[in-house]
Amino acid sequence: EAGVAQSPRYKIIEKRQSVAFWCNPISGHATLYWYQQILGQGPKLLIQFQNNGVVDDSQLPKDRFSAERLKGVDSTLKIQPAKLEDSAVYLCASSLDSGETQYFGPGTRLLVL
Amino acid sequence: AQSVTQLGSHVSVSEGALVLLRCNYSSSVPPYLFWYVQYPNQGLQLLLKYTSAATLVKGINGFEAEFKKSETSFHLTKPSAHMSDAAEYFCAVSPESGYSTLTFGKGTMLLVSP
Numbered sequence: 001e002a003g004v005a006q007s008p009r010y011k012i013i014e015k016r017q018s019v020a021f022w023c024n025p026i027s028g029h030a031t032l033y034w035y036q037q038i039l040g041q042g043p044k045l046l047i048q049f050q051n052n053g054v055v056d057d058s059q060l061p062k063d064r065f066s067a068e069r070l071k072g073v074d075s076t077l078k079i080q081p082a083k084l085e086d087s088a089v090y091l092c093a094s095s096l097d098s099g100e101t102q103y104f105g106p107g108t109r110l111l112v113l
Numbered sequence: 114a115q116s117v118t119q120l121g122s123h124v125s126v127s128e129g130a131l132v133l134l135r136c137n138y139s140s141s142v143p144p145y146l147f148w149y150v151q152y153p154n155q156g157l158q159l160l161l162k163y164t165s166a167a168t169l170v171k172g173i174n175g176f177e178a179e180f181k182k183s184e185t186s187f188h189l190t191k192p193s194a195h196m197s198d199a200a201e202y203f204c205a206v207s208p209e210s211g212y213s214t215l216t217f218g219k220g221t222m223l224l225v226s227p
Contacts, residue, residue, distance in 0.1 A: 004156070040122075042203050042217030043157070056214065091156060102215065104149075104156030 002026065004105035006092050012111045018080035021108045025073070025094030031055075032069055033102060034077050035091040043091055049075065050098055079110075087112045115140045115206045117218035125224040132176075132191040134221050136204035139185065146187040147205040147215065148178055157203065163187060174198070199225045 005024040013019050025032050030051050035043035046065065048056040051072040060067070064083070069075040079086055089109050093102040120135040138144055145164050149157040161172025168180045178189045187204060204218045 009154075040219065042117075042205070042219050043215075044217070045214065048214075093156075101159055101162070104158070106154065106156045 004092055004094055004103055006090075006105040006108055008108060009106065010109050010111075012113065013082055014113050015084055016081040018078065019082055019110065020076055020078045021090050021092075021110075023075045023077070023092030023105060025075070025092070026103055029094035029096055029103075030072070031095045031098050031100070031102075032075050033093040033095075034067055034075070035093065037089040037091055037107070039088070046077070048098075055098065082110075082112045084112050086110060115144065115208065115214075115216045117204050117206050117216060119202075119204050119218035119221050121221055122219065123222045123224060125226065126194045127226050128196055129193050132189070132194045132198065132223065134189040134202050134204075134223065136178075136187045136189065136218060137185055138187060138204070138206045140206055140208065142208045145207045146178075146180060147207070148172065148176070148187075148189050149203045149205060149217075151201045151203065151220075153200075160189070160202075194223075194225050196225050196227065199223055 007022050032049045034046045037043040046060045047067045049069040052069050067077045089107040091107045092105045095102045116139045118137045147162045148160040151157050161170045163170050163180045171177045176191045201220045201222050203220045205215045207215050
């Protein structure tokens with residue numbers, strides 16, 4: 001069974017630029033999560049989708065971050081404009097359903113200069 | 114509200130020695146507890162989880178953890194460390210009502226020397 005796929009693996013941009021990350025969850029998984037992991041800290045949930053609907057986006061900085069999960073499968077997380085403090089690893093995870101074990105992708109490492 | 118405290122950002126052991134990684138939690142409701150491992154440049158992998166059944170939980174790669182409600186702890190142990198255990202370990206908590214909302218600790222880097 002294929003795991004959670006993410007791309008790109010690495011991205012370097014300058015502040016005020018925009019960037020987008022892509023996630024393909026495990027086939028059949030209804031729930032998808034985006035986490036931000038800043039160096040030296042544990043992952044922090046940004047947004048949770050159930051199929052193509054948002055369940056929790058309380059910690060998503062909505063003035064610059066946006067996410068969508070069209071058709072309830074793949075998801076895209078966008079940052080526009082990026083700030084220096086957005087430098088982090090962005091992890092995508094999926095689970096069969098809400099409340100089930102979460103499986104994580106390898107992450108996208110973002111560096112904002 | 115939930116939170117997790119992992120004592121020690123780095124733990125060093127010799128190969129063959131006991132591994133003990135500490136995790137204390139705070140939760141206003143009965144918790145579910147998890148340990149994840151993260152190898153360099155990889156995502157998180159679930160080691161084990163406590164979901165209010167047996168208090169001693171066995172996971173993959175010889176790891177186990179014991180839920181102690183009186184101490185609000187969920188420490189991770191392994192009798193004999195291998196070089197391949199070197200990685201970062203994260204403890205996480207979620208409410209018993211459903212473990213979608215994971216709150217992670219800051220992580221403990223395990224270093225294993227020959």
